[in-house]
Amino acid sequence: AWGYEGDIGPCNWHKYFPKAGGKRQSPIDIDTSATQYDGSFKPLRIHYDSHMCSSLTNNGHTFCMSVNSDQCNLSGGPLEDKYRLLQFHCHWGSDDTKGSEHTVDGHQYAAELHLVHWNTDKFKSADEAIEKNQGIAVLTAFIKAGKEHRGWNHVLSHFKDIKKVQGTSTVNEDFNPKCLLPENQTDYWTYEGSLTTPPCHESVRFIIFKEVVEVSSEQLAQFRSLCVCSSRKRDTGEDEHLVDNFRPIQPLNGRVVKASFQ
Ligand SMILES: NS(=O)(=O)c1cccc(NC(=O)NCCCCO)c1
Numbered sequence: 365a366w367g368y369e370g371d372i373g374p375c376n377w378h379k380y381f382p383k384a385g386g387k388r389q390s391p392i393d394i395d396t397s398a399t400q401y402d403g404s405f406k407p408l409r410i411h412y413d414s415h416m417c418s419s420l421t422n423n424g425h426t427f428c429m430s431v432n433s434d435q436c437n438l439s440g441g442p443l444e445d446k447y448r449l450l451q452f453h454c455h456w457g458s459d460d461t462k463g464s465e466h467t468v469d470g471h472q473y474a475a476e477l478h479l480v481h482w483n484t485d486k487f488k489s490a491d492e493a494i495e496k497n498q499g500i501a502v503l504t505a506f507i508k509a510g511k512e513h514r515g516w517n518h519v520l521s522h523f524k525d526i527k528k529v530q531g532t533s534t535v536n537e538d539f540n541p542k543c544l545l546p547e548n549q550t551d552y553w554t555y556e557g558s559l560t561t562p563p564c565h566e567s568v569r570f571i572i573f574k575e576v577v578e579v580s581s582e583q584l585a586q587f588r589s590l591c592v593c594s595s596r597k598r599d600t601g602e603d604e605h606l607v608d609n610f611r612p613i614q615p616l617n618g619r620v621v622k623a624s625f626q
């Protein structure tokens with residue numbers, strides 16, 4: 365078992381998950397003065413349909429919306445192949461001052477959205493792609509406290525069913541996760557990294573939007589309402605909540621972060 369604090373926390377992941385000590389780990393700090401503009405990127409093509417039915421699960425580390433539509437595809441930008449949406453999830457903190465995994469010039473946001481896609485041109489399954497170079501592409505948006513985000517309410521409305529670990533809720537309503545992305549989808553940073561949780565496979569191309577998405581502080585509080593325990597009461601008699609589920613930033617080791625904009 366792994367977690368985000370104590371002996372099973374990120375500093376010890378490498379003992380059981382050796383890739384966590386690799387050379388192209390995620391997340392990283394994006395030093396905007398060191399990014400390199402790449403004018404060769406084609407437009408990013410994000411085609412999601414909204415008839416996809418999906419299921420929301422609390423896996424003890426985050427909430428995960430699994431998508432099983434073969435119509436939700438991503439291509440273009442820095443990608444050579446076509447990728448299919450597998451799931452999306454978030455990382456957050458115990459208050460609005462922390463929670464994102466990546467940072468920008470040392471600034472940490474309140475949360476970070478990951479839309480996880482797998483390479484359907486090169487691999488036969490997501491399980492195969494998740495371990496392989498170029499197997500995974502993660503569209504990433506930073507989240508800060510501000511005005512309420514109506515799109516997020518479609519996800520948050522199912523949280524009551526998944527408060528406890530391994531809780532699962534089937535989501536059938538027409539919901540298009542594209543609504544969770546920022547308006548500006550042409551300005552992004554991109555680099556080659558890893559899964560930010562064990563087993564930390566170095567298989568991920570991150571595409572990180574520059575524009576930050578706003579959600580209300582109340583909506584952020586709902587993220588924090590998820591329980592990490594199977595409702596085991598701590599000695600304080602209250603549930604242990606799922607907070608600070610972000611990995612600390614990792615060494616860049618000479619990698620260059622490309623920018624789609626000047
Ligand atoms: N956080 S992330 O880099 O976007 C990412 C994307 C896809 C998979 C993962 N991590 C995993 O699937 N870890 C396996 C165990 C997860 C909890 O059961 C992390």
Ligand SMILES: [Zn+2]
Pocket residue numbers: 453454455478560
């Ligand atoms: Zn993630």
